[in-house]
Amino acid sequence: MATYVIGDLQGCFEPLQRLLAALNYQPLQDSLWFCGDLIARGPDSLACLRFVKQLGSGARVVLGNHDLNFIAHYYGYGKIKAADKLEPLLAAPDLAELVHWLCQQPLLQRGPEDAYWMLHAGLAPDWDIPTALSACADVSRQLQHDPEPLLAVMYGNLPVRWADAKTPEQRWRYTINACTRMRFCHPDGALELSSKAAPENQPDLVPWYEFWRNKPHPELLFGHWAALNGQSPIPDIQALDTGCVWGNTLTAYCVESRQRYSVRAEQQ
Numbered sequence: 001m002a003t004y005v006i007g008d009l010q011g012c013f014e015p016l017q018r019l020l021a022a023l024n025y026q027p028l029q030d031s032l033w034f035c036g037d038l039i040a041r042g043p044d045s046l047a048c049l050r051f052v053k054q055l056g057s058g059a060r061v062v063l064g065n066h067d068l069n070f071i072a073h074y075y076g077y078g079k080i081k082a083a084d085k086l087e088p089l090l091a092a093p094d095l096a097e098l099v100h101w102l103c104q105q106p107l108l109q110r111g112p113e114d115a116y117w118m119l120h121a122g123l124a125p126d127w128d129i130p131t132a133l134s135a136c137a138d139v140s141r142q143l144q145h146d147p148e149p150l151l152a153v154m155y156g157n158l159p160v161r162w163a164d165a166k167t168p169e170q171r172w173r174y175t176i177n178a179c180t181r182m183r184f185c186h187p188d189g190a191l192e193l194s195s196k197a198a199p200e201n202q203p204d205l206v207p208w209y210e211f212w213r214n215k216p217h218p219e220l221l222f223g224h225w226a227a228l229n230g231q232s233p234i235p236d237i238q239a240l241d242t243g244c245v246w247g248n249t250l251t252a253y254c255v256e257s258r259q260r261y262s263v264r265a266e267q268q
Contacts, residue, residue, distance in 0.1 A: 011040060012245055036223055037223065071103060230260070249262040
């Protein structure tokens, strides 16, 4: 039995199938964890979403920023871009069912005995472990039971510090920004939500994971940041987005063996 954590799919269904074949994935024995952004910009978001959904208890998912934007669009808030290539998904007869299923997915997944956690982007520097759990649970509870009040206030970059999140709405937005959009922070821990560059190209900013280097944490598994190319300088913080949608690779990480497996975006 193995647990494979897979980086951002973003509609790359065919590479996913080749990756599972390379893993010799056994559906009745193995578990698949997905780091969020199942959809958008790749060629087959609908197939990705349907495939992961039908895995049932054999899969664990966290929401990414593209997943949340899609949900928000369905409810009349977010905007879908032509580059997202989501027309087949939006026209699907099971659209409502797929959106409902996405709304049930959390921002944070926890492994057995909290040995590892999976998020899309990362953990806010201002949090400790109990605060992270509480903040993520609040967002998930709202999204699962009454999504529209959350979706209506989800967009925006403020507040950038947890201490400045005074209302439930501000706490929801900060939590979503940290867990699904964050890459860098300012040296004081304030969220910085615009740069997508590699760390060596942003010397005045601090990658979010550096704030957790010396703080107690489980092994952290995240996607979202393709410019890292799967490289993290901290051994128990694993970067898994290797840019499949940009023509690079799709990566799976086995938590039991700590081995990585990758396939190219296009069959050679």
